[in-house]
Each structure stands twice: as C-alpha cells, then as structure tokens.
Amino acid sequence: KNQVEQSPQSLIILEGKNCTLQCNYTVSPFSNLRWYKQDTGRGPVSLTIMTFSENTKSNGRYTATLDADTKQSSLHITASQLSDSASYICVVSEYDYKLSFGAGTTVTVRA
Amino acid sequence: DGGITQSPKYLFRKEGQNVTLSCEQNLNHDAMYWYRQDPGQGLRLIYYSQIVNDFQKGDIAEGYSVSREKKESFPLTVTSAQKNPTAFYLCASINRDTEAFFGQGTRLTVV
Numbered sequence: 001k002n003q004v005e006q007s008p009q010s011l012i013i014l015e016g017k018n019c020t021l022q023c024n025y026t027v028s029p030f031s032n033l034r035w036y037k038q039d040t041g042r043g044p045v046s047l048t049i050m051t052f053s054e055n056t057k058s059n060g061r062y063t064a065t066l067d068a069d070t071k072q073s074s075l076h077i078t079a080s081q082l083s084d085s086a087s088y089i090c091v092v093s094e095y096d097y098k099l100s101f102g103a104g105t106t107v108t109v110r111a
Numbered sequence: 112d113g114g115i116t117q118s119p120k121y122l123f124r125k126e127g128q129n130v131t132l133s134c135e136q137n138l139n140h141d142a143m144y145w146y147r148q149d150p151g152q153g154l155r156l157i158y159y160s161q162i163v164n165d166f167q168k169g170d171i172a173e174g175y176s177v178s179r180e181k182k183e184s185f186p187l188t189v190t191s192a193q194k195n196p197t198a199f200y201l202c203a204s205i206n207r208d209t210e211a212f213f214g215q216g217t218r219l220t221v222v
Contacts, residue, residue, distance in 0.1 A: 004153070031209055043117075043201055043213030089153070093209040097142050097161060101153040 003027075004092050006102035013080055013109055021105045023073040023090030031093040035064050035075045038087045038104065047075070047088075080109045114138065117202050117214030123222050124189065124196060132187045132217045134202030140212070142205040143185040147171060147198045148216075154201065160185055189219060197221050 004025045013019045025033070032051045036044035048057045048064040050073070056065050061078045077084055090102040115136040124130045136143065142161045146154040156169030160179040174193025179185055189196045199218050203211040 009151070034210065036211075041199075041216065041218070043115075043203075043215050044211070045213070046210055049208070049210065091211070097159075097205055097209060099144075099156075099205070099209065099211060101146075103151060103153040 004090055004100045004102040006088075006090050006105050008105060009103070010106040010108070013107070015080060015082060015109055015111050017080055019077050019080060019107065021075045021077075021088050021090075021107070023075070023102055025071050025073070025090070025092045025100070025102075027071075027092040027094060027100050029095055030068065031095045033064075033066055033073050034091045034093070035062070035073075036089040036091055038089055040086070044087075044089055077107070080107075082109050082111060085109045115202060115204050115212050115214045117200075117217050119217060120215065122217055122219045124219060125222060127191045129188055129190050130219065132189070132200055132202070132219070134185045134187065134214060135183055136185075136204040136212070137183060138204055138206070138212060139182070140204035140206055141182070143179070144203045144205065144211070145169075145175070145177065145185070145187045146201045146203065148201060149198050157187065157200075 007022045034049045035047045038044040050066045063076045066073045087104040087106050089104040092100045118133045144159040145157040158177040160166035176188045201216050202214045205211050
C-alpha cells in the first residue's frame, strides 16, 4: 500500500527561527508532490508542487526539496512568523487523480 | 469568485440519525472527493467521483453514501450505520494538475 510518512509529528520554534519538515513516501507511480498548509479548523491550501524532475521549489519563505531517487521531500520554513503556526501536510499524487496524504506536522511558532 | 463551499461548518447528529453534508464547487473540476480527518491521522478517503453520475468507494466508505447528479455538487450522507461519525470532514475538487482545492470543512459531532 502506498504510504506517506512525515516527521516530526509536531515541533515548537521561536519566532524568527528556521525549521525543516520531512516527508518520505513509497507512492508509485509518482506524478507530483505537494506541500499543503492547514490552519486549525480550515481546509488545506497548496504551498508548493514538484514533479519528478524538480529538485527544489520556493514560495516566499517556504522552500521544498525533492529527491525522487530516495523518495524524500522536505519543507524548509525560513524566519518563521506567528502566522506559520499550522499543520503542514505532504501529499503525493499518482497519475489517476489518486492522492496519498501524510498525517502532517504541526508547527507552533512562539513569540 | 471561484471556489469550493462546504456547509454547514458545524453539525450535530443524534444517535440513529442520518445527516447530509453539502459540497458545491464552481471551479468546473470533474473530480470531487470526500475525506475524513481525525486528530493525529492523515486524511482518509471516503468516496470520490471523477464524472457526473459516477462515484467510487474510498478506503473508509462504510456507513457513508454520496450522489453526483450535477458536476458542481457532491453531497455526503453520514448514515446511522457509521458507528463513529464524530470527525472533521473535508470536501475537495481536483484539477487536471492534481491540485486539490479544499472547502473549509464540516465538523460533525454526535450528541
């Protein structure tokens, strides 16, 4: 069964600091990988997308990386802000609209 | 303003009662999905539909039913057969790039 595993489950960082979230997957065949941000009680919103041939993609202070050989991705948050407090979900797509979701990493940014 | 709308935001169900969650989209997407989210777990697929008048069971379809009479609408009924329905329910529509657009979610509580 295709799986997406994220680590850590949760983390707490001070405002202004950086952090990195990890995503390992076994999904095959692979179409693309997205990172979503989900605020509490809201639906997830897409942050970045990467296809098989892409290694890195940035969206403001968010930078995602992908190693398709090792099936690993990371999301790096630079100079964290209080508004970055949310769950970050790694989602891997197969070619037939099937999506596999990780359990998410809950990030808490403290002043 | 294109988007996907879920209603209601909060819903309370009595034991033995069926309830229906609404999901409407005006993004002209063919594919629509229902997910269930429980604390500490990834999104789990309940039902999905890739075309009008057709839908498929996901990983946890027991106790749920859906219909897809219109492209814009994909309502989910939580029946009395669902023994543990308290959860956060998310509806999504997916474009041809497999980007998922989520509604704001419905929090269902059994009272």
